[in-house]
Amino acid sequence: MMRIAYFGPQGTFTEQAARALAPGADLTPYETIRLALAAVREGGADAACIPIENSVEGVVPATLDGLSDGPALVAVAEAVLPIRFSVLTRPGQAEIRTVASHPHALAQVREWLEANLPDATAVASSSTAAAAVGVVEGTFDAAVSAPVAIEHYPLEELVTGIADVDDAQTRFLLVRRPGELPAPTGADRTSIVAAAENRTGTLAQLLAELASRAINLTRLDARPVRDSFGEYRFFIDFEGHVAEPRIVDALSALRRRCQLRFLGSHPRADGVPATVEPGAGNQDFLDAQAWVDAVVKGEHA
Ligand SMILES: O=C(O)C(=O)C[C@]1(C(=O)O)C=C[C@@H](O)C=C1
Structure with a gap:
């Protein structure tokens, strides 16, 4: 198993x-x-x-x-x-002075807390369920948790289904x-971490390698490298699978420009197929390579 x-x-x-x-x-x-x-x-x-x-x-x-x-x-x-949350308390808990959750969860219900529990202090916990454990143990008065947490902990639901933004x-x-690797499906996401030199235009050049192959980005984040102030790593997600010729071409171009870590190619949960522009499909890359190969063999001029 x-x-x-x-x-x-x-x-x-x-x-x-x-x-x-x-x-x-x-x-x-x-x-x-x-x-x-x-x-x-x-x-x-x-x-x-x-x-x-x-x-x-x-x-x-x-x-x-x-x-x-x-x-x-x-x-x-x-x-x-x-993502919608429940606020859980101990049965019979009257006053709520502290409300705990994972920082990501607190950020998603900030407006609700301001409007409904204005006197409670928000406290960060290691996860939404760790906050529920903290309420059971008496460390906090309330937890912002996943609705399923009620099935695991002897707590009461003050309210459920809350979220500042619908459809979070x-x-x-x-x-x-x-x-x-999982097989390509036509609706995949590839993730990489790029550590580029701190020179003018480096990030723009990396992104241009993807843009020139009409590869659609789905996320771009920068994180500090941690041991050198002012240096960053770029987390880039884009449509496509590393087993596709157009993605192979893009990754080899990126690899020539920077240090790369491959974080995987897998099907997208939403099943949205990759956008492929005319001239930038896998067959176009294969045809172009075949033409170059023929030229090298002296079969075409
Ligand atoms: O999985 C959980 O319940 C978590 O505590 C983590 C986490 C997160 O880090 O984003 C997961 C989903 C929700 O957006 C809020 C919290």
Whole structure:
């Protein structure tokens, strides 16, 4: 049975994503994203399920840093979940002075908290479910958690279904040690980390390699390299699969310009097919290569 490490404890959105991505798998919660990734790197788990980005609050920095440092891991699948929260308290709790959650979750209900619990202090916890555990233990008075958390902890729902932004969504990844890649589907996402030299125009040149091949970006984030102030790594997601000729061409061009780490090619959860412009499809790249090969062999002029 597949062993999955997930960002826990029990009752996180990430646990729901892990169940959706690997039905019937053996799931083990880890307190931090870093520890879940370490379990895969050290062989204690076959894969890890972690949040990567939220439509309201953006990327999850611990995931980006965890994927770019340490032995390579690659994403093989993704899931997107709608995100609405419950506020959980101990049964009979009258006064709410502290309300805890993962910083990403607090950021998604800031307006609701200001309007409905204006006197409560928001406190960051390691995850939405860790906040629920803290309420059970008496550390906090309320937790902003995934609605499923109520099934795991002896708490009461003050309110459910809250979100400052309707249709908020979080994307989760299933990551493994490098190995066989999922097959291309025509609706894939490829992720890389690019460490470019700090010179004028470097980022623009990297992006131009993708733009000139009509490859559509789906995300671009910068994170500091951490050991040198002012230096950044760029996390670039784009449409397509590394097994496609047009993506091979783009990646080899990028590789000539900078240090790259490949973070995987996998089907998109929304199934949206890659946009391919005239002259920039896989067959166009194959035809062009065949023409050049023929020229080299002296078959064409
Ligand atoms: O999985 C959880 O419940 C988490 O605590 C993580 C996380 C996140 O990091 O974005 C996941 C989804 C929600 O957007 C809020 C929190």
